[in-house]
Amino acid sequence: MDEIKEQVVTLLTEALQIGPEEVTEGLTFGDVPQWDSLGHMMVMAALEEKYGAEISTETIAELVNYKAIYSYIEKQSNGL
Amino acid sequence: MDEISHALDLGIGVDIITIKRFESLVPDEDQTFLDSIFTAQELNYCFSKGTPAEHLAARYAGKEAVIKALTSVKKVSVNYREIEIFNNNYGVPEVRFNKKGLEKLKTYLSLSHCEDKALAFVIIEVLDHE
Numbered sequence: 001m002d003e004i005k006e007q008v009v010t011l012l013t014e015a016l017q018i019g020p021e022e023v024t025e026g027l028t029f030g031d032v033p034q035w036d037s038l039g040h041m042m043v044m045a046a047l048e049e050k051y052g053a054e055i056s057t058e059t060i061a062e063l064v065n066y067k068a069i070y071s072y073i074e075k076q077s078n079g080l
Numbered sequence: 081m082d083e084i085s086h087a088l089d090l091g092i093g094v095d096i097i098t099i100k101r102f103e104s105l106v107p108d109e110d111q112t113f114l115d116s117i118f119t120a121q122e123l124n125y126c127f128s129k130g131t132p133a134e135h136l137a138a139r140y141a142g143k144e145a146v147i148k149a150l151t152s153v154k155k156v157s158v159n160y161r162e163i164e165i166f167n168n169n170y171g172v173p174e175v176r177f178n179k180k181g182l183e184k185l186k187t188y189l190s191l192s193h194c195e196d197k198a199l200a201f202v203i204i205e206v207l208d209h210e
Binding site for chain 1: 097101110112113116117140144157158159160
């Protein structure tokens with residue numbers, strides 16, 4: 001598992017309280033009951049804590065699936 | 081029905097949430113999450129209560145219901161902190177928007193909870209009919 005994928009899995013399993021087997025690359029907001037609007041804010045808070053940057057309302061609305069979160073973490077890791 | 085709805089310019093929103101999801105939240109430890117949803121005044125109010133979770137849950141449901149009602153009357157993007165729920169002098173919950181451009185909206189809010197769920201119902205009336 002690549003490092004960013006590992007971070008995404010850790011983030012989503014901890015924030016949503018789901019098992020790692022539930023985190024697939026196709027996972028999207030609403031696919032599991034825990035990833036509802038409240039769960040989404042828990043994911044966003046976890047992201048903010050990890051990278052120390054406030055996430056805008058617009059970005060919160062965009063980070064609604066595994067791939068978008070993967071890309072966000074990848075950019076943050078590269079200092080973009 | 082559409083004509084009546086348009087003439088009155090009303091939006092409605094409802095939300096229900098499980099109180100248990102707020103029970104483990106602790107100020108400081110969960111501050112980033114709490115601050116992303118609630119204003120300082122809301123947090124002070126909720127954590128001054130013996131059972132903060134039900135108050136947090138009710139306010140969260142209220143904000144969700146407001147967003148749904150807003151979406152139905154105006155295409156406007158608001159975040160949770162731009163919606164503040166407070167109790168008026170009679171203990172009745174009211175909504176205040178911390179965002180410009182929403183001054184011409186009249187919001188009616190009702191909150192309720194039972195042992196495990198909190199619920200909110202909102203009606204928004206647009207006062208500046210075009």
